[in-house]
Amino acid sequence: DAGVIQSPRHEVTEMGQEVTLRCKPISGHDYLFWYRQTMMRGLELLIYFNNNVPIDDSGMPEDRFSAKMPNASFSTLKIQPSEPRDSAVYFCASSLDRVGGSGNTIYFGEGSWLTVV
Amino acid sequence: LAKTTQPISMDSYEGQEVNITCSHNNIATNDYITWYQQFPSQGPRFIIQGYKTKVTNEVASLFIPADRKSSTLSLPRVSLSDTAVYYCLVGGLSGGYNKLIFGAGTRLAVHP
Numbered sequence: 001d002a003g004v005i006q007s008p009r010h011e012v013t014e015m016g017q018e019v020t021l022r023c024k025p026i027s028g029h030d031y032l033f034w035y036r037q038t039m040m041r042g043l044e045l046l047i048y049f050n051n052n053v054p055i056d057d058s059g060m061p062e063d064r065f066s067a068k069m070p071n072a073s074f075s076t077l078k079i080q081p082s083e084p085r086d087s088a089v090y091f092c093a094s095s096l097d098r099v100g101g102s103g104n105t106i107y108f109g110e111g112s113w114l115t116v117v
Numbered sequence: 118l119a120k121t122t123q124p125i126s127m128d129s130y131e132g133q134e135v136n137i138t139c140s141h142n143n144i145a146t147n148d149y150i151t152w153y154q155q156f157p158s159q160g161p162r163f164i165i166q167g168y169k170t171k172v173t174n175e176v177a178s179l180f181i182p183a184d185r186k187s188s189t190l191s192l193p194r195v196s197l198s199d200t201a202v203y204y205c206l207v208g209g210l211s212g213g214y215n216k217l218i219f220g221a222g223t224r225l226a227v228h229p
Contacts, residue, residue, distance in 0.1 A: 042219060105166065106163070106217055107163070111158075
């Protein structure tokens with residue numbers, strides 16, 4: 001199993017530019033999550049999808065952030081325009097079923113390290 | 118979603134047993150307790166999950182008392198490579214939504 005695959009692994013961009021982060025969840029997983037991690041705020045859940053449908057986007061910081069899941073094997077997180085305070089590690093994760101229950105766990109990708117200068 | 122409280126940091130030495138306790142006083146009947154481990158520059162990784170009593174796998178043990186208001190992750194004979202942040206999470210349902218919310222975690226430092 002290839003696990004959750006994210007790209008790019010590292011990106012440095014200038015303020016105002018558009019950033020697109022990509023994620024391929026584990027095949028067969030029905031849930032996909034986007035998290036952001038910073039030293040100050042820790043791991044924050046931004047949005048999650050169930051069967052390609054966005055269920056809860058209450059963690060998305062503002063309108064500059066958007067996420068899509070056009071099919072079961074691909075999702076994007078877009079920041080437009082980017083700002084220095086968006087610098088963080090963005091993790092994509094997926095799970096087979098509802099998390100928290102027996103045997104159901106969430107699998108994380110290696111993260112996309114974003115620096116906005 | 119049940120709130121969890123765990124120590125911010127812990128220190129240990131190689132070969133020692135480490136116990137990290139997590140409090141979750143308002144755990145719901147259907148909630149499971151799950152622990153994740155995160156190394157620098159990596160995403161969190163599942164360690165162990167349990168509902169009650171004791172669970173053991175090749176990596177750790179999880180002790181859950183009868184009232185389930187706390188749990189203890191036990192790492193036997195730690196090594197330098199166990200230096201990481203450990204997160205305790207409870208349940209998955211919050212306001213009807215199915216999601217996992219991470220707290221600050223416990224930063225474990227293992228010394229030679």
